[in-house]
Amino acid sequence: MKMIFHQKDKRKISIPFIISTIFFVIVAGLYFLTPVFFPSLLYSFAAPVWSVRSFVVENVAESAAYLKSKRSLEEENNRLETQNEIIKQSAIALEVLRKENIELRSVINREGVRPKTLGKITSRPPASPFDTVIIDVGTSSGVKEGDIAVVSGSMALGEVARVFENGSLIRLYSTPDTTVEVQVVRSGTNVQAIGKGGGNFELVVPKETDVIEGDLVSLGSTLFIAGEVDKVLSAESGSFKTALFRLPVNIRNVSWVEIYEK
Numbered sequence: 001m002k003m004i005f006h007q008k009d010k011r012k013i014s015i016p017f018i019i020s021t022i023f024f025v026i027v028a029g030l031y032f033l034t035p036v037f038f039p040s041l042l043y044s045f046a047a048p049v050w051s052v053r054s055f056v057v058e059n060v061a062e063s064a065a066y067l068k069s070k071r072s073l074e075e076e077n078n079r080l081e082t083q084n085e086i087i088k089q090s091a092i093a094l095e096v097l098r099k100e101n102i103e104l105r106s107v108i109n110r111e112g113v114r115p116k117t118l119g120k121i122t123s124r125p126p127a128s129p130f131d132t133v134i135i136d137v138g139t140s141s142g143v144k145e146g147d148i149a150v151v152s153g154s155m156a157l158g159e160v161a162r163v164f165e166n167g168s169l170i171r172l173y174s175t176p177d178t179t180v181e182v183q184v185v186r187s188g189t190n191v192q193a194i195g196k197g198g199g200n201f202e203l204v205v206p207k208e209t210d211v212i213e214g215d216l217v218s219l220g221s222t223l224f225i226a227g228e229v230d231k232v233l234s235a236e237s238g239s240f241k242t243a244l245f246r247l248p249v250n251i252r253n254v255s256w257v258e259i260y261e262k
Helices: 002-037 039-108
Strands: 117-123 132-135 148-151 155-164 167-172 179-184 189-197 200-206 216-219 225-234 240-246 256-260
Touching: 132 155, 132 256, 179 200, 179 225, 200 225
Parallel strands: 155 225
Antiparallel strands: 117 132, 117 256, 132 167, 148 155, 148 256, 155 167, 179 189, 179 216, 189 200, 200 240, 216 225, 225 240
């Protein structure tokens, strides 16, 4: 009875072993023999895998290249925008320097009476008080109260109202309610102008006074121009008429002034 039991047990153990051995032989045969004798079979199984792998690799590579290219374009665009802004700022700075150079040359090359000094405007309305400008020269450059501030050697701007060691405050002739002696250049008529603010003046003169639109008005008997008559208002009744004129320059466009002794 014992012998029979042992034989049956050996059969049970040998069957799985035999099946494993057969499976190993089949796998080994496929591994070694299929590439040689059945290449088409191998290719039919491997081709889809290779295709999927190739598709994934190519798309990943293209996506990476696209992202890198996009990032490079963005960086280049930012760099060009920065350079463009720098060029714009440089162009503006050069234009400012060019205008200042022209102004200085016109002063230096002018014949006749020379100013005692030149001053650069450092503050103007609305930064400075109404109808005043501040320049960067003062007593250290010989500036005195009452000196005349002139633009481009011919256009009267105002008078020095306060002076410091390295700066001066110039009150424009057009300051409201300021009275200044002027002359109508064409007729030689001397009259008083009243400042109305913002570079504007008013002349109130007898109706018979010879003054018309377009007349130049000088500062007193000097050769400095105080403005040009824009309009003459005359009522049918009354014995006076009003002539309006304004400073010959826009203070916002002025960078340098010349200081002349009064």
